[in-house]
Amino acid sequence: MSKIILNTIINSNIHTVFDLARDIDLHQKSTFKTGEKAIAGRTSGLIEYGETVTWKAKHLGVIQTLTTKIISMEKPFQFIDVMLKGAFKSMKHQHIFRQEGKNTIMTDIFEFESPLGIIGKIFNKIYLKNYMISFLLERNKLIKVTAEKKYQSTNIES
Template sequence: MSHFEITTVVAAPPRQVFDACLDVEAHTRSMASSREHAVDGVTQGKLALGEMVTFQARHFGLTWRLTARITSWDPPHSFVDEQEAGPFQYWRHAHHFAPHGQGGTLMTDVIDFASPLGPLGRLADATVLNRYMPRLIRSRNAYLAATL
């Protein structure tokens, strides 16, 4: 299983950052480079505990769908989304928000994932996804930090 953590400082209060990270349209704007968009579940507005969304995007020249559900919820401190269906054997993304500086937020993403197909999946994780996924999350976070 692969694991990584990314911290990002955002010049907005924790509640605003928490809400932005649950906003489906903000997510799709932050992932515009992969043409990501919501195709099922909650496709507009903010997600809440127990709700799910299916995103479709292009990565590596292929179209992928990932359905995630909000499985943990502690506003404005944290929430967790987990894959219910999609390309990964396992996907869990914990989002943490803590006050930082003068009204800002320290946002921490904790992501655990595993690709399917046993040894081939582990090889894909080690050679490609362990670099690609953190870069994707950093790009998303940079967009959120710039817009908030």
């Protein structure tokens, strides 16, 4: 099992960051390189506890689908999604949010296991883990920029 832990410091309030992290439309914007599209389940707006979403995208030159379900949610502090169907042997993504002063610390804990036994483990080490880190960082960058822009415009108006 591979594990990725990322912390992103965002100058915005926890509620804004939490909602952006579960925004299907924003996620699709962050994955324009892979053409990721929500095709079933929740396909736009904010995903909620118990809901599923099926994504279709081109990863590693292959069109793939991935269905995930939100199995835990405590607004605005955390939510967890797991893979129901897809290319991984297993996948779990914990999204954790903590307010520190004017900043929100967004933590991703992304755990996955590739199929194909030893071949999958080798592929993880030499390529897939770094690919997934880049994928998550791209998503987090858009969440950060969007949240900080909203926060700045709110504070200017006050």
